[in-house]
Amino acid sequence: MFHYTVETDKSMEEAIKSLETNLKDDKFGVLWQFDIQETLQKKGFDFNQPYQVLEVCNPAEAKRVLSENQLVGYFLPCKIVVYHDKETEKVKIGMPKPTALIEMVNDESLKEFTADIENRLITCIDQSV
Template sequence: MFHYTVETEKSMDEAIQSLEESLKEEQFGILWQFDIKETLQNKGFDFEQPYEVLEVCNPKEANNVLTENQLVGYFLPCKIVVYQDLETNKTKIGLPKPTALIEMVNEESLKGFAADIENRLITCIDKSI
């Protein structure tokens, strides 16, 4: 599976706040928070699902992987999505797995970097639920 997704009883705002705290523990910061619902509605689309995309980065790790292979920059920063499942009315948090993305570069030396980042981000997500 190319992604990791969990469900929480927390509101989206609570989940994002908790996620931000756990990311800081791993030296990741939220560079940008994109509100898809608001953006699409401002463009005239009838999109009702609350859906946020967080772009997160750990500068040290970004430097490490970019030094190895600049093509990894195509996947940076890492993305974590937080959205309201309209069927269950629960908040979901997920990310595309860095190990799945790194397969596209096809460089063995980067697989360990990707696995470490993936495990750390999943831990952050799990702590936030």
């Protein structure tokens, strides 16, 4: 599976706040928070599903991996989504797995690095539930 997703009983705001705290504790920062619902509605589209995309980065790790392979920049910063699932009526937190994305670069030397980043982000997500 190319993604990791969990459900939470928290509100969107609570989940995002918790996620930001856990990411910060692991030296990841939220560079940008994109509110898809608000943006689409401003553009005149009827989209009523709360959906946030957080772009997160650990600067030291980004420098390290970009120094080894510049193509990895196509996947940076990492994205974590927080949204209200219409089917389950639950808030979900998820991300594309870095290990799945790195397969597109075809660089065996980066597999261990991306597995570490993926595990750290999964831990942050799990702690935010």
